[in-house]
Amino acid sequence: MSEQLGTVVSTMEGPSPSKISFVVNNGKVHKGMFVEIEYSEGVMVLLVEDVIKTNRYFERPDSVKVIGDDLEKNFPCAEWEFLVANAKPLGVFVKDFIQRTTFPPSPGARVFCADNERIRKFLSIQVDGLNLGKLQFHDVELSLNLSKLLQKHLAIIATSGAGKSYCVSVLLEELLLRKKEQGQIGVVVFDTHGEYTCFGDPLRNKNESIDLIDFSSRTRIIDGSKIRIALSKVSVHMLSSMVELTPNQKRALGRILNKLKEEMRAGAGPFDLIDVKNEVNSIDNEKTQSSLFGVISDLEEINIFGKIDEPSIIDFVKPGRLVVIDLNLIISEKKKQVLVAYLSDKLFKERRSFGKKIPPFALFVEEAHNFIPEGTASEHAVARSYLRTIAREGRKFGAALVVISQRPKRLDTTTLANCNTNIILRVTNPYDLDHIAQSCEGLDKQSINSISSLRVGEALIVGEAVGAPTFFKVRKRTSQASRHESTLEDSAKEFIANEDKTKEDVNSFL
Ligand SMILES: Nc1ncnc2c1ncn2[C@@H]1O[C@H](COP(=O)(O)OP(=O)(O)OP(=O)(O)O)[C@@H](O)[C@H]1O
Ligand SMILES: [Mg+2]
Structure with a gap:
């Protein structure tokens, strides 16, 4: 002793x-x-x-x-x-x-x-577990068992700028660095602000990055704005979340989709909005026809449907590999919702099917309060029911959910309650603190009081993965930092330097 x-x-x-x-x-x-x-x-x-x-x-x-x-x-x-x-x-x-x-x-x-x-x-610390950092006050690495940390889902919660994405990057590194014999899982990230696309870039400056690891060969970045999803696999419910549909339009569109799906099963091949338009052309009622044309043109504007899924994300989900779905360039909130809904549903269904085409996976959802909000009407939160299903049933099928949010108060209570481990970094909003106190089992009043005074990169982990609420310092990342991480000051300097360079180039050309 x-x-x-x-x-x-x-x-x-x-x-x-x-x-x-x-x-x-x-x-x-x-x-x-x-x-x-x-x-x-x-x-x-x-x-x-x-x-x-x-x-x-x-x-x-x-x-x-x-x-x-x-x-x-x-x-x-x-x-x-x-x-x-x-x-x-x-x-x-x-x-x-x-x-x-x-x-x-x-x-x-x-x-x-x-x-x-x-x-x-x-704390059930495991030598070859996922190393998130070091315990405060003790020389002990917080290296956690994969199943205990992720199987029953994880929530990462903090105020903006407290270090959520940094902590997620560390967790991604750990998942990608696992060896086959340790059990590797597939990793998919819905990246709202393009913060993880740096995993797909070869190291930028080799001299500055001696301690960094190049994850580009293990990462696939998919530009969300270019993804096409097969219209044949989309429900009318999903469509009605993207464009407003009257009950009549819903019924008529449902009938057309069912007809085209039946024809597809009979060998006619997949269909897209052009085929739907052709079907609308043959409707007798002029009023219904013109209102459906309006709906179709709205759907065309969203520019997301095709005959087949392109690319087929399922094919990229492999053990020890990362798929980052970059939603940064998508402006339409509805489009983001539909993409997250559709892909989450697809991943889970693949995992649940007997054939199991994909390995066990962890699905990371950044800005989760936008996709799994509390209280919003379901037509405006189309992804919620699919992500909720993973939160409720995923553990039985090897589908783990990691929700990341700066507004836990606005996050669906059912989903949060299903996250058996929580990593909480600094949170200052009293409403959010109250919500955390209510939804995190095993979190005592004293620990709650400490959350608002945590410094950037300091965290509290509580729940299934550890035996007791534990404070730790997130370890240094080994992946290169996102380009988004520069300070306002550095961005301002970079902007001016670029402008000066352009002026110089123009002058030397003249
Ligand atoms: N453990 C850490 N060690 C060193 N620096 C860190 C750590 N955690 C965060 N930082 C730094 O703090 C800044 C904010 O971190 P990060 O982007 O992860 O915050 P965030 O919670 O994801 O914010 P947002 O909600 O705005 O996305 C970054 O510049 C990051 O480099
Ligand atoms: Mg972030």
């Missing part, structure tokens, strides 16, 4: 199996640290939830006011300053097994910094 940190004290509430306070008599104890106590039952591991400094000389505001600074000159104040830590017992190691705490240690028991090996066991 390491050096003694403190001694258990007797308080109104403890020591009890759920709360233990100790006075610190050596070294520093921080909130979020793991400590341990050896006693009759075994070795108890505890999480420090709060640290409070006390000093008898400063207990009475009236005497502090009257005596003021003279207090420290005339009395041994420093000797009476104590640091008291409140800790929550997490479990007791009996030999190598972890048991629930049912019996407290005695007042006077000695408290030590937790042994690294015991922390690893307690």
